[in-house]
Amino acid sequence: MPHAAIRKLTLTAFRSYPSAQVRVEDGPVVLTGPNGAGKTNILEALSFLSPGRGLRRAQLGEIGHRAPGAAGEAPWAVSALVEGALGEVRLGTGHDPAQEGGVRRCRIDGEPVPSANAFLDHLKVLWLTPEMDGLFLGPPGDRRRYLDRLVLAVDGAHGTRVNGLERALRSRNRLLEENGSARFLDAVEHEVAELAVAVAAARLETVARLAAEIAGHRDDASLFPFAELALDGAVERLIAVHPALEVEDRYRAILRDNRPRDRAAGRTLEGPHLTDLSVSHGEKQLPAARCSTGEQKSLLIGLTLSHARLVASMQGLSPVLLLDDVVAYLDAARRTGLFEALARLGAQVWMTGADPSAFAALERAERFTVAPGAIARG
Numbered sequence: 001m002p003h004a005a006i007r008k009l010t011l012t013a014f015r016s017y018p019s020a021q022v023r024v025e026d027g028p029v030v031l032t033g034p035n036g037a038g039k040t041n042i043l044e045a046l047s048f049l050s051p052g053r054g055l056r057r058a059q060l061g062e063i064g065h066r067a068p069g070a071a072g073e074a075p076w077a078v079s080a081l082v083e084g085a086l087g088e089v090r091l092g093t094g095h096d097p098a099q100e101g102g103v104r105r106c107r108i109d110g111e112p113v114p115s116a117n118a119f120l121d122h123l124k125v126l127w128l129t130p131e132m133d134g135l136f137l138g139p140p141g142d143r144r145r146y147l148d149r150l151v152l153a154v155d156g157a158h159g160t161r162v163n164g165l166e167r168a169l170r171s172r173n174r175l176l177e178e179n180g181s182a183r184f185l186d187a188v189e190h191e192v193a194e195l196a197v198a199v200a201a202a203r204l205e206t207v208a209r210l211a212a213e214i215a216g217h218r219d220d221a222s223l224f225p226f227a228e229l230a231l232d233g234a235v236e237r238l239i240a241v242h243p244a245l246e247v248e249d250r251y252r253a254i255l256r257d258n259r260p261r262d263r264a265a266g267r268t269l270e271g272p273h274l275t276d277l278s279v280s281h282g283e284k285q286l287p288a289a290r291c292s293t294g295e296q297k298s299l300l301i302g303l304t305l306s307h308a309r310l311v312a313s314m315q316g317l318s319p320v321l322l323l324d325d326v327v328a329y330l331d332a333a334r335r336t337g338l339f340e341a342l343a344r345l346g347a348q349v350w351m352t353g354a355d356p357s358a359f360a361a362l363e364r365a366e367r368f369t370v371a372p373g374a375i376a377r378g
């Protein structure tokens with residue numbers, strides 16, 4: 001399976017780096033160094049080669065390099081030479097608070113593109129970070145965002161649908177609050193329902209594909225438990241029991257009936273904007289939230305590998321994987337299991353850890369030592 005790979009990464013005034021460059025032949029790429037050295041910052045820079053706010057969900061203004069004691073927001077940029085689906089391209093992104101307000105600019109081979117959605121034609125970047133450790137215990141909104149990223153990696157139009165639905169819901173909520181006319185409400189609910197069904201259907205389809213991928217790879221399950229996935233939401237329930245042609249009308253009827261209730265609440269109380277992704281430990285038949293911390297982490301690793309395989313099989317090109325502080329956490333057998341699974345996957349993977357010995361078993365790795373503001377090979 002061909003794979004996408006970053007060949008050169010250039011950071012300009014990005015977080016702890018005034019400037020930095022990393023060249024890699026292939027991978028796996030291993031970044032080690034003490035706590036706070038700037039390892040995650042490199043993965044975060046790579047995560048901006050995909051749509052969204054990166055793996056820390058950062059505000060654009062907090063990213064620009066700040067010298068100690070300096071105030072204000074600084075411009076920053078990330079550029080990467082990528083061997084992608086359509087050959088070699090240069091993807092660039094960045095933000096200049098003096099010029100661009102709240103959006104980051106994106107370029108492909110120097111030409112401006114409307115958004116980072118355009119990067120998806122060349123590269124998919126998937127990540128697993130320590131911040132995701134609380135995913136199963138945290139609020140549903142976190143799992144919904146995780147779910148939408150799973151979908152976006154296999155369905156580039158999903159981001160536009162989700163954003164469109166959020167906008168349409170805001171219009172409906174505003175109309176309800178302002179006691180807007182029934183005619184306007186009918187029109188906006190028509191739009192909400194159309195987008196809601198599209199969002200829910202895309203999520204259900206990806207979850208079904210992912211479940212099939214997981215079922216087909218139970219061999220990895222002894223090391224990383226397999227996950228069972230389900231979606232719980234009003235429109236998903238309608239899709240499960242009614243013919244496809246009826247779903248939009250039925251959800252529109254729910255919206256119409258709920259108008260008084262939603263007006264009182266100040267928001268729309270049913271729809272895919274409230275859907276939750278439930279994950280269970282397949283062997284134990286136990287909700288992930290009730291599994292041990294280690295089991296939850298292993299479930300997340302298993303899910304990441306399955307998702308990467310799904311992306312690869314659907315796109316014909318393996319994604320780039322970012323694994324932040326995952327390896328040090330694993331026992332020796334799971335570490336080896338992970339390295340073997342990654343080798344089978346054939347994806348370029350960037351891994352971080354404080355301790356280089358955690359990566360000793362990895363063959364042919366490209367190793368870098370990270371110190372504050374600097375990255376050195378070896």
Ligand SMILES: Nc1ncnc2c1ncn2[C@@H]1O[C@H](COP(=O)(O)OP(=O)(O)OP(=O)(O)O)[C@@H](O)[C@H]1O
Nearest residue numbers: 015016035036037038039040041062063064065066
């Ligand atoms: N905008 C910024 N300007 C300058 N430095 C920044 C900026 N944002 C974050 N930093 C610095 O980056 C460092 C954190 O880097 P990072 O999270 O990449 O470390 P790490 O090597 O992954 O550490 P750990 O092993 O603890 O996870 C901190 O020292 C932080 O102060």
